[in-house]
Amino acid sequence: MKATYDTIGLRYNATRKADPYLFEQLHALLNPKKDGVYVDIGCGTGNYTHEFHKKGYSFIGIDPSKEMLLQAKARNSTIVWTMGAAKNTGLAENSVDGRSLS
Numbered sequence: 001m002k003a004t005y006d007t008i009g010l011r012y013n014a015t016r017k018a019d020p021y022l023f024e025q026l027h028a029l030l031n032p033k034k035d036g037v038y039v040d041i042g043c044g045t046g047n048y049t050h051e052f053h054k055k056g057y058s059f060i061g062i063d064p065s066k067e068m069l070l071q072a073k074a075r076n077s078t079i080v081w082t083m084g085a086a087k088n089t090g091l092a093e094n095s096v097d098g099r100s101l102s
């Protein structure tokens with residue numbers, strides 16, 4: 001089944017990017033550790049996942065849209081991007097240290 005963002009997200013990054021203020025809020029609330037593994041649920045094209053990655057944090061990006069994940073992977077293929085949703089991430093229980101819903 002096609003996810004909504006497979007259609008409406010085709011040119012998502014033409015108009016969207018990580019907002020520095022929002023990133024700082026996410027960072028402060030999550031308080032990630034450099035040796036932890038975190039998950040960005042609803043990562044889309046990975047705007048915030050990528051910001052965390054640039055700062056040296058280990059993140060997995062999860063999204064139900066194949067199109068959004070393709071764009072995320074094209075930007076950074078070293079990050080793990082997986083298809084999933086908030087209700088079913090597909091990750092094993094207790095396999096990450098925290099999550100961000102960007």
Ligand SMILES: C[S@@+](CC[C@H](N)C(=O)[O-])C[C@H]1O[C@@H](n2cnc3c(N)ncnc32)[C@H](O)[C@@H]1O
Nearest residue numbers: 005041042043044047063064065068085086102
């Ligand atoms: C507005 S975009 C935000 C993308 C990214 N977090 C950002 O800030 O650039 C919303 C994203 O949430 C995803 N999404 C929709 N329903 C979801 C669900 N049930 N669980 C996880 N992600 C979902 C969409 O596929 C889309 O990529």
